[in-house]
Amino acid sequence: MSKSASNTDEFEGRVAFVSGAASGIGRAASRLFAERGARLVLADLDHEGGESAAEAIRATxxxxxxxxxxxxxGEAVARAVATATERFGRLDYAYNNAGLSGPPNFVSEMPEAQWRRTIDVMLTGVFLCMKYEIPAILASGGGAIVNCASGAGLIGFPGQSAYVASxxxxxxxxxAAALEYGSQGIRVNSICPGTARTAMVEDVVRETPALQQELEGLHPIGRIAEPEEIAEAALWLCSERSSFVLGTALSVDGGYVAQ
Ligand SMILES: NC(=O)c1ccc[n+]([C@@H]2O[C@H](COP(=O)([O-])OP(=O)(O)OC[C@H]3O[C@@H](n4cnc5c(N)ncnc54)[C@H](O)[C@@H]3O)[C@@H](O)[C@H]2O)c1
Structure with a gap:
């Protein structure tokens, strides 16, 4: 291993880019990266949430x-990723995590706009992030990228075709990216979270409170995740502790897709 396996300083001197960093799993991942020594570029649509996440990190x-x-x-992503090199001189890691959920609709009822926005943000968004991150990470001598998929990346859910497809x-x-860049020193992997207690889930549970218990029952571990439990997997995949892991889709789901 080229770096210490200690959790406290393993990203010292390194720079990480996190999308969807204003809230939930992305916010938790940003905080954990910072606690372990990284400097951060946080990207999000949510200006207020993003500024507050960055301020909370700076306060430490x-x-x-x-x-x-x-x-x-694309232009916005290029600008955000370039901030890493402009402000901190390098880019080592990226956690591409921005995402949204839409109302349930079967395929024949799915508004075309919902389909397109979901694919644009959650699939094309990951492509655009990697497109600009990869040259910057290569210029820093290599690193790691983690893309946030989902249990819905491994199995289907009725009413969620756009989310599932993305x-x-x-x-x-x-x-594909792992195969293209693994030999050049960038490890690209994805994580597949089960249900985590974030705004995305709390919004749905607020509308249908009975869903909370239902969601817990769906996970063999008997509960849903805290955002930090998902973020830890993303950080592990960035760290040298996962130095031989490439192109994997890591389930972090309390056993959901093992059933
Ligand atoms: N929470 C879960 O149960 C769960 C389960 C599986 C996968 N995921 C995935 O985890 C990721 C994070 O979700 P979360 O649960 O933390 O949700 P969240 O709603 O708390 O956070 C998502 C963040 O992404 C941002 N975002 C949305 N659209 C964006 C865009 N176009 N550009 C930039 N930022 C944008 C939002 O503003 C928000 O800050 C998502 O990709 C989601 O699909 C979540």
Missing amino acids: GAEAVFVETDVAE KHGVIGLTR
Whole structure:
């Protein structure tokens, strides 16, 4: 291993880019990266949430800058990723995590706009992030990229065709990029979270409270995840502790897809 396996400083001197960093899993991952020594570029559509996430990191003495970004827009993504090199001189890791959920609709009722926006943000968004991150990471001598897929990237869910298709796409895109850049020193992997207690899930549970218990029962571990439990997997895949892991789709789901 080229770096210490200690959790406390394993990203010292390194720079990480996190999309969807204003909330939930992305916010938790940003905080954990900073706690372990990384400087951060946070990207999100949500200006207020993104600034508050960056400020919370800076309050601990770590360095973080927020860039308002729609990951579906190539120019915006290019600008956000370039911030890493402009502000911190390098880019080592990326956690491409921005995502959204839409109302359930079977395919024949799915509005075309919902389909397109879901694919644009969650699949094309990951493509655009990697497109600009890869040259920057190569210029820094290599690193790692983790893309956020989902259990919905491995199995289907009725009413969620756009989400399911985008997440299956993220896993395929991750595998192709891993094969393209693994020998050049960038390990690209994806994670497949089960249900985590984030805004995305809390919004749905607020509308249908009975869903909370139902969701817990769906996970063989008997509960849903805290955002940090998912973020830990993303950080592990960035760290040297996963130095031989390439192109994988790592389930972090309390046994959901093992059933
Ligand atoms: N929470 C879960 O149960 C769960 C399960 C499986 C996968 N995931 C995935 O985890 C990732 C993070 O989700 P979360 O649960 O933390 O949700 P969240 O809603 O808390 O966070 C998602 C963030 O992405 C941002 N975002 C949305 N569209 C964007 C865009 N176009 N450009 C930039 N930022 C944008 C939002 O503003 C928000 O800050 C998503 O990719 C989601 O699909 C979540």
